[in-house]
Amino acid sequence: MPPQLPWLELEDPLPDPAKAWGPDDPAPGLLAAGGTLDVAHLRAAYAQGTFPWYGPGQPILWWAPDPRMVLPVANFRLHRSLRRTLQAFRANTACEIRIDHNFLEVITACATKERDGQAGTWIVPEMVEAYTRLHAAGNAHSVETWIDGKLAGGLYCVALGQAVFGESMFAHATDASKIALAALVALCRRQGVAMIDCQQNTRHLASLGAHEISRAQFLFHIQNALDQPALSWSFEPVYWNELLPFTAPTA
Known part of the structure; x- marks a missing residue:
């Protein structure tokens, strides 16, 4: 028993x-x-x-969980196709990353998005309300992919100090959620965050460089990260330099 x-x-x-x-x-x-x-x-x-x-x-x-799935931001795998997508996104003035512009729309999209192999969602209305309150308190954030003035995809996460916990993603357009994740990785690299919690092991996350660590290791990381100053939750285009080499324009 x-x-x-x-x-x-x-x-x-x-x-x-x-x-x-x-x-x-x-x-x-x-x-x-x-x-x-x-x-x-x-x-x-x-x-x-x-x-x-x-x-x-x-x-x-x-x-x-033990073990715990985490994404060390230094190990993020930028596959060739996603690299091309990010380069095109960065170069297009109609494309931008916004942080916390519309958290409620992001978490609602995550809650209602149909997913292969799932009959329903774990983001029940009570959860939407709870994380919206946590967002208002400054501990839940949305990373949003905007194209032509429309929200195309994104993710939301929880943050305490420099401990970042990924929650859920959605996409209305191809690769829009991957772009948001890449932006979160770039933001974390820029501000010294070591890893993003992914909670559960999935093949998709593993393909991006995530792997499992013991619960004890994870808790050790959390305790150290909690003592660090809170992140600045804004995204500047220069942050893409963390993932993409900068190429100066030619004359």
């Missing part, structure tokens, strides 16, 4: 992440159920490497 899953009342703190269910339990990484999604509890959860993830009709479920 698996260990009993803790049920949290509204004011209860989360258990130690080391108490999450292990690889032989029904849901490896599951830490607790219940509680609340207010700003204080979300901040406390992310500060200990824990995040909420659940579906419609379920209680709030809290997870602390």
